[in-house]
Amino acid sequence: MQTNLSPEFKNTVDGQQAEAILRKCVHCGFCTATCPTYQLLGDELDGPRGRIYLIKQLLEGETPTRKTQLHLDRCLTCRNCETTCPSGVEYGHLIDIGRKLVDERVPRPIGERTVRWALKEGLPSPLFSPAMKIGQSVRALLPAALKNKVPARQASGAWPSRTHARKVLMLEGCVQPTMRPNINSATARVLDAAGIQTVVAAKAGCCGAVKFHLNDQEGGKAEMRRNIDAWWPHVEAGVEAIVMNASGCGVTVKDYGYLLKDDLAYAPKAERISALTRDLSELLPELVDKLRDQVSATAGQIAFHPPCTLQHGQQLRGGVEKYLGELGFDIKVARCEAHLCCGSAGTYSVLHPEIAYQLRDRKLANLGETNPKTIVSANIGCIAHLQSGTATPVRHWVELVDDALSNS
Numbered sequence: 001m002q003t004n005l006s007p008e009f010k011n012t013v014d015g016q017q018a019e020a021i022l023r024k025c026v027h028c029g030f031c032t033a034t035c036p037t038y039q040l041l042g043d044e045l046d047g048p049r050g051r052i053y054l055i056k057q058l059l060e061g062e063t064p065t066r067k068t069q070l071h072l073d074r075c076l077t078c079r080n081c082e083t084t085c086p087s088g089v090e091y092g093h094l095i096d097i098g099r100k101l102v103d104e105r106v107p108r109p110i111g112e113r114t115v116r117w118a119l120k121e122g123l124p125s126p127l128f129s130p131a132m133k134i135g136q137s138v139r140a141l142l143p144a145a146l147k148n149k150v151p152a153r154q155a156s157g158a159w160p161s162r163t164h165a166r167k168v169l170m171l172e173g174c175v176q177p178t179m180r181p182n183i184n185s186a187t188a189r190v191l192d193a194a195g196i197q198t199v200v201a202a203k204a205g206c207c208g209a210v211k212f213h214l215n216d217q218e219g220g221k222a223e224m225r226r227n228i229d230a231w232w233p234h235v236e237a238g239v240e241a242i243v244m245n246a247s248g249c250g251v252t253v254k255d256y257g258y259l260l261k262d263d264l265a266y267a268p269k270a271e272r273i274s275a276l277t278r279d280l281s282e283l284l285p286e287l288v289d290k291l292r293d294q295v296s297a298t299a300g301q302i303a304f305h306p307p308c309t310l311q312h313g314q315q316l317r318g319g320v321e322k323y324l325g326e327l328g329f330d331i332k333v334a335r336c337e338a339h340l341c342c343g344s345a346g347t348y349s350v351l352h353p354e355i356a357y358q359l360r361d362r363k364l365a366n367l368g369e370t371n372p373k374t375i376v377s378a379n380i381g382c383i384a385h386l387q388s389g390t391a392t393p394v395r396h397w398v399e400l401v402d403d404a405l406s407n408s
């Protein structure tokens with residue numbers, strides 16, 4: 001796609017990066033067919049091709065409006081369109097640039113600014129845990145809309161005490177230790193059973209995605225640099241990998257190299273961190289080999305929801321089903337629309353609840369066709385969002401493997 005950058009953007013990093021991405025787009029519209037917001041809203045401007053066009057118009061000098069902002073806001077950043085695109089358009093990086101430039105030119109109403117500020121400062125804050133614990137203690141009294149966002153308290157089980165020569169770093173995440181603490185300890189127990197020690201860097205925290213995607217890109221990058229500083233001594237000491245059990249964090253950390261490429265002080269380290277980062281499911285081939293004789297899989301029919309950040313953002317598809325199947329689990333993805341977003345999408349379910357809940361219910365209906373006893377996923381956001389709409393337990397797949405180890 002030919003783009004004539006306006007003088008305002010011609011010599012800027014954002015302008016040049018966006019132009020390079022736009023140049024690959026041939027405007028074919030294949031991506032529109034797999035876009036969840038286009039499927040629900042039926043408006044070209046709520047699909048990837050329309051959003052790409054809005055960003056192109058902005059870069060060519062057209063003044064963006066609140067309507068432009070709304071169409072970009074409604075994007076889930078699920079990156080389903082990247083999987084579909086035959087031309088390799090990096091839509092995810094383009095929408096980050098588009099949103100930033102629109103927000104710099106279109107002020108948001110005070111109510112919207114307040115909610116977005118509360119989310120970006122509140123979720124990664126040390127105050128999130130005590131606030132959630134208070135919410136959990138009065139959960140039964142909460143109105144339904146709020147109860148949806150406050151999961152019941154969960155016990156985490158013991159952290160393994162053995163040490164091993166083989167070590168991996170793990171990011172605990174910002175909300176996961178409070179919302180579902182068992183996911184992190186189950187990960188450590190499963191890795192321990194395979195002879196791998198899980199190390200956590202005390203000063204690492206949120207991966208930076210929450211702030212970055214709420215358009216505090218500098219705030220997000222500051223969190224990325226803090227994590228790099230916290231992990232670097234462990235990297236130098238020879239950890240094998242930086243393991244992510246939340247695919248939403250993994251997709252971001254794998255992008256540190258790109259996001260910090262213009263930061264001379266951090267670029268080489270960021271690239272190394274991204275190269276070392278693995279979704280937990282990428283360790284499954286080795287885990288299956290090591291754990292096959294220790295696992296007794298008795299979980300019944302399981303439905304797997306592959307998060308967008310796993311199947312589209314990281315382009316990892318099929319691994320969880322294949323390897324859990326090899327361990328003896330009866331696990332299936334939904335027959336229909338397994339590629340579609342569940343509506344969680346980071347803070348999207350708070351900012352756009354109508355779309356988010358429609359997508360959730362559609363996803364649960366598709367998963368329900370397999371009559372699952374348990375639904376599993378690979379990202380805390382998807383797990384909490386899906387759980388808010390069903391009585392069927394929704395868990396991380398590693399918790400099932402952990403349970404199966406205890407059964408054996």
Ligand code: SF4
Pocket residue numbers: 024025026027028029030031032048049052081084085086087088089
């Ligand atoms: S599928 Fe790719 S090339 Fe075609 S319109 Fe969408 S982004 Fe552009």
Ligand code: SF4
Pocket residue numbers: 034035036037038046047048051074075076077078079080081082091
């Ligand atoms: S990222 Fe998802 S919601 Fe956004 S345009 Fe692409 S397919 Fe549609």
